[in-house]
C-alpha cells in the first residue's frame with residue numbers, strides 16, 4: 001500500500017465507529033465497553049484468542065445480538081436499527097462457519113443475497129467460476145471451501161460501504177486460504193473490510209490496522225505490522241508464539257524476532 | 262376388498278383435511294418457532310363463513326360451493342394475518358407467551374363462535390353429487406372424499422410451486438433453515454412471517470369448508486378436534502417440512518381409519534402410539550432436518 005493511501009486512511013473519517021459497545025448472550029457479558037474505528041479504506045483485522053468475543057462484536061454491530069453503545073456507519077448512528085436495515089445501508093456480512101442455506105441451490109443462495117438493482121453477477125462469476133458450474137447444486141453438498149466462496153460471493157454481489165468478514169479461512173486447505181486472501185485483497189481495493197482472522201500470515205498479507213480483543217475488551221489497537229512484529233504483544237494477547245499462530249507455514253520474520261527476544 | 266378401498270378413500274379424505282391444517286402449522290413453526298394453537302380457530306371460522314355464505318346464497322350448486330371455498334379461505338387468511346400482525350409480532354422469541362396467547366385466542370374464538378352460531382352442530386348441504394357414491398373396485402365411495410383429496414392436492418401443488426419458484430418462497434425456505442442469516446442478507450423476514458401466517462390461515466379456512474362437507478356439519482369445536490391430529494401430523498412429518506406434512510397426514514389418517522375398523526375403534530390410540538414411536542426413533546420426524 002502506498003503511503004498516500006495510508007495517509008488518506010488515517011485522515012478520512014472512519015467508515016465504522018464503535019464506542020462503548022456492550023453485548024450479552026444468555027445473560028453473560030460477551031462484549032464489554034468495546035471502542036474502535038475502521039478506516040474508510042483497506043483491511044482492519046480484529047484479533048484475539050478463541051472465545052474473546054470477536055464474533056460477538058461483529059454480531060453486535062449488525063444487531064444480530066442485543067447490544068448497547070454507539071455504532072456509527074459512515075457517520076450515521078445504527079445501533080438501534082434492525083439487522084436487515086443495517087445491511088441495506090451497505091454492509092456485507094460473511095459469517096463465521098459460512099452459514100450458506102444448505103437446502104437452497106448455489107444459484108438460489110446468490111439470488112437471495114442480491115440487494116442492488118444491478119447486482120454484480122459478472123464479477124462474482126469471474127472470481128468464482130467454480131460456483132457458476134455448480135449453480136444447480138444444493139449448497140449443503142458443497143465442500144467447505146466452495147461454501148466459503150458462496151458466502152463471500154453473497155457479500156461481493158452488492159455495493160457495500162463495509163464488509164464484515166469472520167474467519168474466512170477457518171478449516172480451509174492452504175491453497176484455498178491463498179485464494180480467499182487474494183479475493184479479499186481484490187475486494188479491499190474498492191471496499192473497506194473488518195476481518196476476523198486467526199492465520200497471522202494472512203493478517204500480515206492483508207491488514208493495515210489491527211484491533212485486538214481479550215475477555216470482551218479491546219486491549220490493543222494500531223498498525224498491523226507493528227503488532228505482528230512484536231512477539232511479546234502477540235504472546236500476551238494471542239497466547240502463541242507468532243510462528244505457531246500461522247499454522248506452521250514457513251517461518252516469518254516475527255518468529256525469528258521472537259526467538260531473539 | 263371393497264371395505265379396504267372404502268377405508269382407504271375415507272382415510273385419504275381425512276388425510277387431506279389433516280394436511281390442510283398441518284401445512285400452515287408446519288411452515289409457521291418451521292419459520293418462526295411458533296406453536297400456533299389458534300390454527301384450529303382459523304379453520305372453524307372458514308367453515309362457518311363458508312356455510313353462512315352458502316346458506317344465504319340459498320342453493321347447493323357447484324358455483325355456490327366453489328365460492329364458499331374462496332370465502333372460507335379468505336376468512337381464514339384474514340383471521341391469521343390479524344393474529345400475526347396484532348398478537349404474535351410482539352412476541353417473537355417468547356415461546357411461552359406465544360403458546361398462552363394463541364391458546365387464549367382459540368378459546369376466545371370458540372366462545373365467539375358459540376355466541377354467534379350456537380353450540381349445536383349445524384348440518385350442511387353441498388351439491389347433491391357430494392352424497393352420491395362412485396364405484397371403485399366394488400366399494401361405494403362417497404364423492405365428497407374425492408373433493409377433499411383433489412383440493413388438498415391442488416393446495417400442495419400450489420404451495421410447492423410458491424416455495425420453489427418465487428422469491429418469497431425462497432425467503433421462507435431459507436428462513437426455515439436459518440432465520441437470522443436471512444435478516445443478515447438485508448431481508449425483512451417479518452414480511453415473510455405475515456405471509457406464512459396468511460397462507461396457513463387460507464389453507465386452514467379452505468380445510469374448514471371441506472371439513473364441514475366431509476363430516477356433514479359445522480360446530481365451534483370442529484377446528485379444535487382436527488388441530489390435535491394436525492399437530493401430531495406436523496411432528497411425525499418433521500416440523501417445517503411441507504412434504505413431510507403431506508406424507509404424514511395421509512399415513513396418520515389411513516392408519517386411524519384401519520385401526521378404527523379392524524382393531525375395534527382404537528384409531529386415536531394407534532395414532533398416538535405412532536407418534537411415540539416416531540419421537541423415540543426419529544425425533545426430527547420423517548422429513549425433519551437433523552440438528
Ligand SMILES: Nc1ncnc2c1ncn2[C@@H]1O[C@H](COP(=O)(O)OP(=O)(O)OP(=O)(O)O)[C@@H](O)[C@H]1O
Pocket residue numbers: 025026028030048049050051052053054055056057096
Ligand atoms: N449462543 C451462546 N450462548 C452462550 N454463550 C455464548 C454464545 N455464543 C457465544 N457465547 C460466548 O461468548 C463468548 C464470546 O464468543 P465469540 O464467539 O464472540 O468468540 P470469538 O472471539 O469469535 O471466538 P472464536 O475465535 O473461537 O471464534 C464466548 O465465551 C462464548 O462461549
Ligand SMILES: [Mg+2]
Pocket residue numbers: 054055056096166167
Ligand atoms: Mg468467532
